[in-house]
Amino acid sequence: MNIIREVSAMRAWSRQKRAEGKTIGFVPTMGYLHEGHKSLLSASVQETDATVLSIFVNPLQFGPNEDLDRYPRDEERDVAIAKSAGAEVVFAPTVEEMYPNEMYTTVRVPALSAMLCGASRPGHFDGVATVVSKLFHIVQPHQAFFGLKDAQQAAIIEKMVQDLNMDVRIRTCPTVRESDGLAMSSRNKYLSVEERATAPELYRSLEQVREWVEQEEWPIGEILQKWRDRLQNMECAELDYAEILDYPSLQQPDLNLKMKKGQHRWIAACAVRFGQTRLIDNVLIGTHAKAETVRQTGGNAICI
Structure with missing residues (x-):
């Protein structure tokens, strides 16, 4: 070396x-x-x-x-x-x-x-x-x-x-995750036992957002509010942001429109503070949103 x-x-x-x-x-x-x-x-x-x-x-x-x-x-x-x-x-x-x-x-x-x-x-x-x-x-x-x-x-x-x-x-x-879904990060070591048990909720909430989008039943603004409410109810955590934006332009879409997964590519992204530790996570949704996750339990990352 x-x-x-x-x-x-x-x-x-x-x-x-x-x-x-x-x-x-x-x-x-x-x-x-x-x-x-x-x-x-x-x-x-x-x-x-x-x-x-x-x-x-x-x-x-x-x-x-x-x-x-x-x-x-x-x-x-x-x-x-x-x-x-x-x-x-x-x-x-x-x-x-x-x-x-x-x-x-x-x-x-x-x-x-x-x-x-x-x-x-x-x-x-x-x-x-x-x-x-x-x-x-x-x-x-x-x-x-x-x-x-x-x-x-x-x-x-x-x-x-x-x-x-x-x-x-x-x-x-792709994002590489622990077996429970928590995105790998050098800052995960700072989490307390209680915080570490709660942190996988970030990814679970993102999967829920993806499901809501794919159902095409609610406008973007309503999905955002439902998602933010869920994150704000997390224990031992403080929400920094939760946003749905066009990717990679990072422009905000019309919040009154329903998202159609086959027409665009969006990012649902969030940041949450656990004490002094700030964690981020996201998923891509829509056109060309290839598999962006690899679990620690197996599989090689495939770049796009």
């Missing part, structure tokens, strides 16, 4: 691979890997000649009262997981290496960043887009792999790549 910490060394490795005619797959992460990350690595290993995993807890995407210092870190474990999954390189730069000088440049996709998680985390997606742009320029991948659990992030990255003519293909892969 090759661990690279310098930007210059990472660029040199990528230039050499490209000179050899090899395709590079890239999985950007903040570390503390779980089965969801492993599914992205598996997809990259299957589809490209050489896979790079980055580990970088990006300070630009954390607000002043968020959990930057508390974010879990275990590089030795992450490197072992990356190696076992078939990655060739772990790119693990320091903050000083990534940001040696004060940053004057920010990459923004404002039309997609103001809603959902962006509404309660101002500046978060500016930090995400900026660091991913930097990583793409450093690693120079042919393909980059992102999970649909962070569907808003994936939509923002796809739009950034399209608008800026970046020479990288974005591949989105």
Whole structure:
């Protein structure tokens, strides 16, 4: 396993691979890997000649009262997981290496960043887009792999790549879940026993929304209200948002209309706080909403 910490060394490795005619797959992460990350690595290993995993807890995407210092870190474990999954390189730069000088440049996709998680985390997606742009320029991948659990992030990255003519293909892969439906997340470790028992209700509620949509009996606004009422009645939890939007444009549909699953693609997305731990989840509904879930109990992630 090759661990690279310098930007210059990472660029040199990528230039050499490209000179050899090899395709590079890239999985950007903040570390503390779980089965969801492993599914992205598996997809990259299957589809490209050489896979790079980055580990970088990006300070630009954390607000002043968020959990930057508390974010879990275990590089030795992450490197072992990356190696076992078939990655060739772990790119693990320091903050000083990534940001040696004060940053004057920010990459923004404002039309997609103001809603959902962006509404309660101002500046978060500016930090995400900026660091991913930097990583793409450093690693120079042919393909980059992102999970649909962070569907808003994936939509923002796809739009950034399209608008800026970046020479990288974005591949989105299914959400990987625990056997009870809870979406895998590095933050799940912070849940108390009671909170962990309640958290799978997020996905159960999303499955209910999908069922309501497929019945085509209620307008969108009524479905939203029924769903929000259900989430607000969860024990030991506080609702941040629950929205149904067009995907990937993230525009709000007419709330008075009934949704017809065969005509469009929507995202039903929610965020809930359990104490200091904020969890997000979503499902895609409608045209081309391929299977976006993989249970931990088996199956490989298939990217779309």
